[in-house]
Amino acid sequence: MSTLLVKNASLLVTMDDQRREIRDGGLFIRDGFIQQVGETADLPYHADEVIDLRDHIVLPGLINTHHHFYQTLTRAVPAAQNANLFNWLTTLYPIWARITPDEIFISTQTALAELALSGCTTASDHLYLYPNGSRLDDEIDAAREVGLRIHASRGSMSLGQSQGGLPPDSVVESEDRILADSVRLIERYHDPSPGAFVQIVLAPCSPFSVTGELMRQSAILARQYGVHLHTHLAETQDEEIFCQEKFGYRPVGYMQSVDWVGEDVWFAHSVYVSRDEINLYAKTGCGVAHCPSSNMRLASGIAPIRELMAAGVKVGIGVDGSASNDGSHLLAEARMAMLMDRLRAGVEGASLSSENAPALMTGRQALELATRGGAAVLGRKDLGSLETGKCADFVAINLNRLDYAGALHDPVSAVVFCAPRGVDWNVVHGRVIVRNGHLETLDVPRLVERHNRAARRLVSE
Numbered sequence: 001m002s003t004l005l006v007k008n009a010s011l012l013v014t015m016d017d018q019r020r021e022i023r024d025g026g027l028f029i030r031d032g033f034i035q036q037v038g039e040t041a042d043l044p045y046h047a048d049e050v051i052d053l054r055d056h057i058v059l060p061g062l063i064n065t066h067h068h069f070y071q072t073l074t075r076a077v078p079a080a081q082n083a084n085l086f087n088w089l090t091t092l093y094p095i096w097a098r099i100t101p102d103e104i105f106i107s108t109q110t111a112l113a114e115l116a117l118s119g120c121t122t123a124s125d126h127l128y129l130y131p132n133g134s135r136l137d138d139e140i141d142a143a144r145e146v147g148l149r150i151h152a153s154r155g156s157m158s159l160g161q162s163q164g165g166l167p168p169d170s171v172v173e174s175e176d177r178i179l180a181d182s183v184r185l186i187e188r189y190h191d192p193s194p195g196a197f198v199q200i201v202l203a204p205c206s207p208f209s210v211t212g213e214l215m216r217q218s219a220i221l222a223r224q225y226g227v228h229l230h231t232h233l234a235e236t237q238d239e240e241i242f243c244q245e246k247f248g249y250r251p252v253g254y255m256q257s258v259d260w261v262g263e264d265v266w267f268a269h270s271v272y273v274s275r276d277e278i279n280l281y282a283k284t285g286c287g288v289a290h291c292p293s294s295n296m297r298l299a300s301g302i303a304p305i306r307e308l309m310a311a312g313v314k315v316g317i318g319v320d321g322s323a324s325n326d327g328s329h330l331l332a333e334a335r336m337a338m339l340m341d342r343l344r345a346g347v348e349g350a351s352l353s354s355e356n357a358p359a360l361m362t363g364r365q366a367l368e369l370a371t372r373g374g375a376a377v378l379g380r381k382d383l384g385s386l387e388t389g390k391c392a393d394f395v396a397i398n399l400n401r402l403d404y405a406g407a408l409h410d411p412v413s414a415v416v417f418c419a420p421r422g423v424d425w426n427v428v429h430g431r432v433i434v435r436n437g438h439l440e441t442l443d444v445p446r447l448v449e450r451h452n453r454a455a456r457r458l459v460s461e
Contacts, residue, residue: 004029004392004430005047007040008054010399011411015060015371015385019364021412025058029392032195032429037386051432053425055400057411059367060386061121061393061428062330063374066230066268066289066318069111069125069139070096070104073455075326085236085298086208089166092323095458097171101134103454108142110451113442114328115319116148116433119423121393122374122383123148124289124318126230126268128155128205129171136185140198147433147441149196149393151378152189153203153230154182156218158210164246166208175214178204179221186225194382195391195429199227206232207254208242215258222264228379229260230289233267236300240272252277261286266377268318269294270308271301278304278311287314287377290369292340293333294320302344305337306359316374330370331420338366338416363413395434396425 005028012025014037028036028043036043074080080091099107104127115123123143127136136154143150159165160172182202190200202222204210215231222229234240234251243251252273255261263285270288273281281288290303308315319325319333341361375384382391399411403421407414426434433441 001031003047005050008052009056009058012058013412016387029430032392034388034390034392053396056396056398058394058396060371060384061395062119062370064120064123064319064330065316065374065377066291066320067125068321069108071321071323072107072110073458074323086238088298093167093171096129097131098458100132101138104134104138105142106451106454108139109146109447111328112143112146112148113439115330116426117422118329118331119395120330121428124151126153126155126203128157147428151199151201153201154185155203155205157205158214179217182221186227190227201228201230203230207251212258219259229265234272235269271303278307281313282311289316289318290337291318291320292336294324297324305341314376315369316377317370334366334370335416363416366416392430393428395423398424
């Protein structure tokens, strides 16, 4: 049995039901789980390892609810810089078709390294194309070396251009193969227990890249095995037109028709959803991964996050693919969620000084989306807050930085209001992944060199 004592934190933000913020706080951890939370004076004096976090703010580990790791290989590709979603995809599909298994591995580590340094301890990824022998196993193996928890989504595309879909036929798979591989992955890797490092998700890519039959069969299979379901939904107006013309439904109505609503389902984006559709999400327990930077980058629109939150919908933060962001900085994404919501409030509100002015998202609410919200979306009751019995996943930021000079009147809000650079500590299940701003599990300069070499090959061929 191993123990870890975290002590002397200037402020420990628990994000528990009481939303406690403990001065001179600390944690006592045994075998990766939190045993005690409180003031340093009330914790045990000894442990196998002691981390003194005086002058730091400690937060629950951030949770990323939507990503495409492989897209780190195609950041800022010139031909795709000024395109909306559909044109962006059709430009990049032929490049992605050249990806190899080794490049899935490298890009996964690059994305996870960037996420770890930005405060992420759990990441959900959506890998939906498998060219040249690539497998989801390549991603899982890569994540194991980094040390972050991963929800690995067995994505898929089966509706090629010849059948009226968006992707070229060269990157789609047969539905029999998709379902068989889904079973294989669940049976080999999925761990439903508290503290799990790998969980499998079934994730047909989008309404415009898979058939309704694959959606239905994936839902049946997921519920047979007790795993979650994930897809892109209501991201753009083009998608809305596509669904109405091909299926006779708006995107959310189409999900209902293929039995894709429930507590085990979460959707990326949900920009174009009506009041009735928001209420359906709330009633059935569907979650939403909010990806503000990607929505701005592709000019997709602004998701109605205030309405979703007010209705009681589970909402988390996603950095989305690193070719539509073009980064993997989760703390910055929480800040972007707050700023985008405030911009929308200002545009739609007659006057922010009037009695009927819309409420503005606070810094604490943005952090809550990135912690408790993400845990709820992924169905992880063992994550998202610092309390007894939960996983010892936390991050710490040194407040004696230039970034926060003059902002310590409210350090919790300062973490989001001030432009975030990264975290100084990242601990996952009691294991230090980032120490004093340095990633301990990978050789970052060597990884960057390998990654850039792979990216040059992909884009130049």
